[in-house]
Amino acid sequence: MIKIATWNVNSIKARLPNALAWLKEFAPDVVLLQEIKTVDEGFPRLEFVDLGYNVETHGQKTYNGVAILSKSPIEDVSTGLPGNDEDVQARYMEGTVFGSVRVASIYLPNGNPIDTEKFPYKLGWMDRLYAHVQACLALEETYVFGGDYNVIPTDDDVYNIAAFAKDALVQPESRARFQAIKNLGLTDAFRSFNHAPHQYSYWDYQRGAWQKDNGLLIDHLLLSPQAADRLKEAGIDKGPRGKEKASDHTPVWCVLDES
DNA sequence: ATGCCAGGTAACACCTGA
Numbered sequence: 001m002i003k004i005a006t007w008n009v010n011s012i013k014a015r016l017p018n019a020l021a022w023l024k025e026f027a028p029d030v031v032l033l034q035e036i037k038t039v040d041e042g043f044p045r046l047e048f049v050d051l052g053y054n055v056e057t058h059g060q061k062t063y064n065g066v067a068i069l070s071k072s073p074i075e076d077v078s079t080g081l082p083g084n085d086e087d088v089q090a091r092y093m094e095g096t097v098f099g100s101v102r103v104a105s106i107y108l109p110n111g112n113p114i115d116t117e118k119f120p121y122k123l124g125w126m127d128r129l130y131a132h133v134q135a136c137l138a139l140e141e142t143y144v145f146g147g148d149y150n151v152i153p154t155d156d157d158v159y160n161i162a163a164f165a166k167d168a169l170v171q172p173e174s175r176a177r178f179q180a181i182k183n184l185g186l187t188d189a190f191r192s193f194n195h196a197p198h199q200y201s202y203w204d205y206q207r208g209a210w211q212k213d214n215g216l217l218i219d220h221l222l223l224s225p226q227a228a229d230r231l232k233e234a235g236i237d238k239g240p241r242g243k244e245k246a247s248d249h250t251p252v253w254c255v256l257d258e259s
Numbered sequence: 260a261t262g263c264c265a266g267g268t269a270a271c272a273c274c275t276g277a
Contacts, residue, residue, distance in 0.1 A: 010276085011266055035276090037267065062267055063275070110277055150277070169277065204277070205264035216277070248265080248277085 001232065002098055002256045003027070006146035006219055007240075008034040008107070008202075008249035012067070015247055016044055022240050023051050028253060029071045030097050032105035032146040036065035043067065058105075060090040066105040066147070070097040083128035091125070100259060101227070102136070106147030111168030119168055122150070126177035133184055136224070142259070143224035145186065148249065150218055151178040153188075156197035157217035169218060187228035189221040189254035190236065201236055202249045210241060219252045230256040 005028040009015040012033065023031070031053075036043060038059050045055040052071055058079040059065035068074055074095040081092040091107040108129070111122030136143055152169045155161040164170045182188065190199070200215025209215065223231060234254035241250040 014266060035266095110275090112277065148277095152277095164277090167277070202277075207263060209264095218277080245265095 001258065002029045002101060003253060004030040004032070004103065004144055004146065004221070004256065005237075005251045005253035006032040006034070006105070006148075006221055007251040008148040008219060008247060010035050010247040010249065011037040012043060013038060014245070016047060018240060018243055018245055018247070020047055020051065021243075022251070023048070023053070023069075025239075026237060026251070026253075028251075030101075030103055031069040031251075032103060033067040033069065034065075034105060034107040034148045036067050037062060038065060056093070056095055058090045058093040060088070064090045064107055066090060066093050066107050068093060068095050068097070068103060068105055070095070072098045081125065081128050082132055084124070087125075092129075100142060101256070102141055102143045104143070104145045104147070106145060106149065108148060108150045110150045111171075111174065114166060114168050114171060119171075122168060123173055123177065126174070126181070130177065130181050130184070133181055133186070137184055140226060141224065142226040142230065142256075144221060144227050144254075144256075145223075146221040146252070148218060149178060149220050151175060152216055152218060153178060153220075157199075159198065159200075159212075159214040159216075169216065182222060185225055186222040187225070187231065189223055189231055189234040190252055192228075192231060193234050199236060201252050203241060205248050219249055221252055221254050223254070227256060230259065232257050
């Protein structure tokens, strides 16, 4: 069994004690990290190596940054989403774990405010992701596209849809692109097991959002058919969000059985 | 309409996030 998790840590340096404690407790085999907020040289890799993880990073200064941790070697790593050589934001990387499972760590642009250049950047990024996923699926391999998609798929995936009417995370253009990517043939791991409304992976630091359960479901694990065939279990581990010095996101995970 | 928190950077304020 391979336990795979995705977690937007909101700075790996600020989250180091929490991240190490969670890895010891939850013992995932593979972790897709987002918003590491450091250059590659600044990533505290030795602490993760000590826990038995191999580490690959795609960082940048101050903002964004993604990483992959795996108890297996991480092979054939590629960084950046194809289709725009001008894009300097570190939001995408892929690697092969456990010999044949291709995993992607995705930090999709937020896109707010929608009347700025940030929103078309998000939509363009999603168009590039669509094209890339389409190309990957043609290979008919075991793929897990996990990360912070910055899309609230349905009105039931947010505590108060009215408050988000003008938010990039719910705009029809964002949702349509997310749905189009899934419609290429991907399976949402969490929603394969849990259809209840108001299940969240993110709670704002402000206004007591965590205490009031005012959350959003924006972190998703999307599986190729070959991965979905092996899907045994999935869930959201809310534990880390309740800790001191928590990230505003909590891990979403799934378990694949052996091929 | 704005700031509420939190993190990073750099400087003792500002940017970004969702």
